[in-house]
Amino acid sequence: MRSRSLRRTLLPLLAALVLAACHNKDEATQVGGSTPEAAVQGSIDLLKTGDFNGLWKHALPAADYATLRTDWSRHNANRPPVSATDKARFNAAVQKLTGPDAETKLYAEVRPKLDQMQQQYKDQLPVLVAMGGAFLKNNVAQNQTLDSEQKAQADSLVDVLTPWAQQAPWFDQARAKQAVGVLVATARKLDLKSPDQLRSMDFDTAMTQYASGYAGLKQALAIYGLSVDDALASTRLSTVSNQNGRAVVKIDYTLLGKPLSAETTLVQQDGRWYSESLVDNVRKAHEQLQQPATTGSVSAH
Template sequence: MRLPSLRYALLPLSVALLLSACHGKDAASQPGGSTPEAALQASVDLIKAGDFNGLWKHALPPADYANMRADWGHHQQDQRPITAEDRAKFNETMQKLTEPDAENKLYAELQPKLTAMEQQYKDQLPVLISVGEALVKSGVAQSKTLNETQKAQANGVLDVLAPWVQQTPWFDQAKAKQAVGVAVTTARKLDLKDPDQLRSMDFDTSMGKYATGYAGLKQMLMIYGLSVDDTLNSVKLTPVSNSDGHAVVKVDYTLLGKPLSTESKLVQQDGRWYSEDMLDSARKAHQQLNEPAGSASVAADAGTGTVAKQD
């Protein structure tokens, strides 16, 4: 199940880790930050609170935020039609998660499966996780959307997460029962009636649903020993440079007890500071959405007079 325009609303943990922990009120008054550090500090407060609407309103200049809201209803047009099989799977899943006594029914169904999986995969799990880590790192290395700084940070995060995944007791019955309870509670709060609802929600409604899902995800991770809030609270900022409307801030943080570090680039517009990566991503998404379908720019070859399509 994928909510519309996931690229906008579900921020990866790596983005959250670029932001600092602070309790300032800079975001409440106007978009952006009065300083690069204030921009990052205010963003993490909004992430921790699950206020995704507030986050985008803070993280983007007013015109870009307005474009995002205006574009929102058009994103579903690019998605494939919902099939009868999709509807059946959606309805079955939501019924199981929201019916009376769903927690006990789902756990009773899961319990023997966990026992069987533990017997079958416990010894193989470290190898499978290592293979998965290698595949993910290969994908990061080949990514055309991540810059070198982002790739380095992603690999650093993977180096910390992989041992956690290997050591986490995924087959523990008590933890599984807690996780089922969180999944059921979250599904009931989401209150999704059918897959069409996912594609018809307006921006504000979508942000509210994302907040609910995010809160459930944080609870789920906490059951297995990963606290997103602890990581965000550990962030320390150090200014690196600031000139001509561009700034770099060093971000130190702790993930699962392991120290990590990266840098965040910010740009100044109309006297306010914004994350350069987030701003560029939002503008590219808006540009792509508003390009005519199937259009391609044509460039003349000065030497031969031929023309070539440009992506």
């Protein structure tokens, strides 16, 4: 009797959990979110996996996503060609990072420099980092595109990262060797042949490269004690406001053991919710791309 009663209790619960898990998975693969919180959670889930193509597709209405893809290759069209000097520097850097036995050679070059820097900057590092934090806060204060809430959030983030940067074992040889290994592995995975390749990269290729670079960056930061994955896993969402097709969602998370929060605004379109800032950025970038052509056509007349 107890076994039958237990099954009656557990089976509906398990079914509900499975349905919830499937629902959350579906949210991350759909365009937009069914609710503001679902939209944000979907973006966080995609960021966890480093799926930048999926992230853009989820956070933007279909028309804006299509605009982003179309405009991608146009951003560098009017930039001057890469100079021979810059090409030579790029090739030398790539060769150093991807050549035979690159890990051993690069670490042999870094090791004495670390010893030198430790002797020279160990006592000064906390002061230098504090100065850097103050500089960042000043830039945030002067930024005209951030509102007061965003500036407060940025200041809180700097307040958490500054003590970490002051105390992180930057001069530790074992960690440096690990970091060099991550850097070399990431460079080889990116497989960049020339700076021109960076400019001619299509959207899908660029997103794949971003994912590789992001994975390498997370590994490197984790070596020095900062886990991006832990911060993403700690997120908790709550809706601050939701009216007239515009909602604000609060994101509470933990970074380096410290509680932090941020707010993000979403807009509703055709029953789905999208990131307001990403939509605005894509549309403004598109308008700027149209401007040279408009100016040229006017001046031609």
